[in-house]
Amino acid sequence: MKSPAALKQIFDDYIATNKFEQTPVALYEPINYIFSLGGKRLRPLLLLMGYNLFGERVAEALPAAFAIEIFHNFSLLHDDIMDEAPLRRGKPSVHVKYNVNTGILSGDVMLIYAYQYLARLSALPRYAKIIELFNQLAIDVCEGQQYDMNFEAEEKVALSTYLKMIELKTAALIGGALGMGAVIGGASEKDMEQLMQFGRNIGIAFQIQDDILDTFGDPEKFGKKVGGDIVQNKKTFLFLKALEQADSTTQAELLSLYEVKKEDNTQKISVVKGIFEDLKVDVMAAKAKDEYLAKAFTALALVGVKEERKQYLRETAHILMNREL
Amino acid sequence: MKSPAALKQIFDDYIATNKFEQTPVALYEPINYIFSLGGKRLRPLLLLMGYNLFGERVAEALPAAFAIEIFHNFSLLHDDIMDEAPLRRGKPSVHVKYNVNTGILSGDVMLIYAYQYLARLSALPRYAKIIELFNQLAIDVCEGQQYDMNFEAEEKVALSTYLKMIELKTAALIGGALGMGAVIGGASEKDMEQLMQFGRNIGIAFQIQDDILDTFGDPEKFGKKVGGDIVQNKKTFLFLKALEQADSTTQAELLSLYEVKKEDNTQKISVVKGIFEDLKVDVMAAKAKDEYLAKAFTALALVGVKEERKQYLRETAHILMNREL
Numbered sequence: 001m002k003s004p005a006a007l008k009q010i011f012d013d014y015i016a017t018n019k020f021e022q023t024p025v026a027l028y029e030p031i032n033y034i035f036s037l038g039g040k041r042l043r044p045l046l047l048l049m050g051y052n053l054f055g056e057r058v059a060e061a062l063p064a065a066f067a068i069e070i071f072h073n074f075s076l077l078h079d080d081i082m083d084e085a086p087l088r089r090g091k092p093s094v095h096v097k098y099n100v101n102t103g104i105l106s107g108d109v110m111l112i113y114a115y116q117y118l119a120r121l122s123a124l125p126r127y128a129k130i131i132e133l134f135n136q137l138a139i140d141v142c143e144g145q146q147y148d149m150n151f152e153a154e155e156k157v158a159l160s161t162y163l164k165m166i167e168l169k170t171a172a173l174i175g176g177a178l179g180m181g182a183v184i185g186g187a188s189e190k191d192m193e194q195l196m197q198f199g200r201n202i203g204i205a206f207q208i209q210d211d212i213l214d215t216f217g218d219p220e221k222f223g224k225k226v227g228g229d230i231v232q233n234k235k236t237f238l239f240l241k242a243l244e245q246a247d248s249t250t251q252a253e254l255l256s257l258y259e260v261k262k263e264d265n266t267q268k269i270s271v272v273k274g275i276f277e278d279l280k281v282d283v284m285a286a287k288a289k290d291e292y293l294a295k296a297f298t299a300l301a302l303v304g305v306k307e308e309r310k311q312y313l314r315e316t317a318h319i320l321m322n323r324e325l
Numbered sequence: 326m327k328s329p330a331a332l333k334q335i336f337d338d339y340i341a342t343n344k345f346e347q348t349p350v351a352l353y354e355p356i357n358y359i360f361s362l363g364g365k366r367l368r369p370l371l372l373l374m375g376y377n378l379f380g381e382r383v384a385e386a387l388p389a390a391f392a393i394e395i396f397h398n399f400s401l402l403h404d405d406i407m408d409e410a411p412l413r414r415g416k417p418s419v420h421v422k423y424n425v426n427t428g429i430l431s432g433d434v435m436l437i438y439a440y441q442y443l444a445r446l447s448a449l450p451r452y453a454k455i456i457e458l459f460n461q462l463a464i465d466v467c468e469g470q471q472y473d474m475n476f477e478a479e480e481k482v483a484l485s486t487y488l489k490m491i492e493l494k495t496a497a498l499i500g501g502a503l504g505m506g507a508v509i510g511g512a513s514e515k516d517m518e519q520l521m522q523f524g525r526n527i528g529i530a531f532q533i534q535d536d537i538l539d540t541f542g543d544p545e546k547f548g549k550k551v552g553g554d555i556v557q558n559k560k561t562f563l564f565l566k567a568l569e570q571a572d573s574t575t576q577a578e579l580l581s582l583y584e585v586k587k588e589d590n591t592q593k594i595s596v597v598k599g600i601f602e603d604l605k606v607d608v609m610a611a612k613a614k615d616e617y618l619a620k621a622f623t624a625l626a627l628v629g630v631k632e633e634r635k636q637y638l639r640e641t642a643h644i645l646m647n648r649e650l
Contacts, residue, residue: 128448143349
């Protein structure tokens with residue numbers, strides 16, 4: 001069994017030897033560009049860790065890990081176009097560095113190449129199951145992105161709908177990556193399902209934690225300015241929980257604060273933070289996050305491999321929640 | 326063995342019972358919209374005809390035929406965004422009726438659903454081969470679209486490069502559809518390959534015919550105004566062959582004619598047509614088309630099924646070339 005650091009190194013080497021050198025260059029160069037921007041490679045790492053719970057020949061899972069990373073970057077690429085995001089990992093987004101058409105088409109071919117890499121596993125007896133899991137997570141991510149876009153146009157969103165959105169947009173990919181790794185490693189259907197539950201719940205906890213840190217995090221540790229979500233009027237767990245908890249006066253105040261985007265946000269941030277604290281939604285969010293984490297670890301405990309083999313996954317989950325990855 | 330009309334009916338019924346009723350509606354409604362615009366359904370029909378050369382249980386090939394039609398419509402949807410085409414089959418394009426973001430995301434999920442429908446064939450022994458053929462045609466179409474976009478920015482394009490482009494953008498999908506049908510029907514590798522050759526050559530002949538008809542066709546029979554390619558300065562077979570054949574004076578004249586887009590195009594069309602006729606590129610294009618057709622029928626002759634079973638494919642190819650489909 002390999003450490004996460006060792007798996008990450010194996011995966012980085014695999015990416016480095018699988019550059020997109022095909023023609024036309026205009027189609028493939030943006031793919032190499034987006035991979036050159038780096039990233040945590042969290043999803044392929046989790047796939048390999050899920051595999052390594054059951055299987056020892058890590059190389060056989062590498063094409064699937066790469067498929068997951070290609071898919072993830074495809075979705076970032078198209079999301080950046082839709083969100084008009086000028087930057088990705090501090091560098092120009094693909095549609096800014098090249099153009100929107102290139103962004104659309106290079107993204108499209110990335111999605112196909114994800115399946116092309118999965119096809120390298122076609123000799124495995126459970127190839128069909130691997131494709132099935134991948135199709136499902138890919139559909140989930142698209143549906144999640146659509147809900148996310150819908151939310152922008154809606155004044156109020158139910159917290160349960162928000163949770164459904166982050167489950168689709170974020171958690172399904174993490175759960176799916178772990179499930180695919182498990183299947184390639186030869187896990188039983190039951191073990192695969194528990195591992196996916198672990199992943200999905202970690203994914204939801206991670207997103208709630210993200211919402212908390214954006215407003216209440218230590219900027220030095222978190223690595224970005226706090227209050228960004230408030231400035232952008234984002235419908236986060238905190239905001240939606242606050243709407244749920246507030247009396248009608250505070251509700252109206254919150255909604256009116258979220259109607260405008262101001263140049264100087266300092267006061268808006270502090271007023272909104274104050275409302276959140278008064279309503280104790282920071283505490284409620286932390287509690288919800290902990291409940292998802294607990295569900296995740298309960299599911300992991302039910303995976304039928306020796307407890308010591310699960311230690312790396314537990315550690316990685318904690319590292320992830322503490323934003324040290 | 327079923328007639329093309331019978332297969333078309335079976336396919337239309339299949340589409341009608343496989344509407345996209347999922348949520349979020351904003352993601353799936355545009356897919357139903359693009360299918361509601363109709364179309365020839367040529368590619369799924371060819372897949373079913375390719376299948377029916379070898380297999381009699383047409384129902385087993387339907388999910389693959391639908392996957393091909395979903396893919397084709399996905400590529401039209403994204404191409405219309407890239408080309409800023411306001412209309413598709415006389416109705417507003419998806420990105421016009423909805424918006425660009427919807428067009429991108431609904432297109433993405435269509436591509437995934439193409440694989441989702443293919444996954445219904447996962448119990449077939451040659452499932453991996455079906456996916457392999459699909460991946461290849463999908464990559465080809467994206468590469469073809471990129472070459473097509475590149476050409477717009479280039480003053481001169483070699484005729485051989487143009488032929489490569491139409492092979493990727495148009496012919497690969499027709500060849501791939503026939504190949505997938507053959508594999509599902511249980512064809513040998515050799516028969517599959519010959520049938521794909523048939524499809525690819527028909528596809529190239531079809532595109533050259535399209536270029537000829539756009540400039541020299543009978544507008545009543547062709548169904549659109551002649552000269553559209555000339556007005557839009559499109560680098561067609563005729564234009565590129567003309568550049569190849571012309572002396573330097575005529576070359577310069579042609580290039581300068583293609584530098585501007587005029588309000589009143591009547592004279593430009595007639596001057597360019599005159600140059601094409603003087604250089605006999607209309608005759609050369611017809612000859613090239615006939616050569617691709619001949620290659621197609623030679624390949625079809627080598628497919629190891631009784632000649633009478635191939636009659637429907639021969640007829641369909643002729644109908645297609647005469648624009649009666």
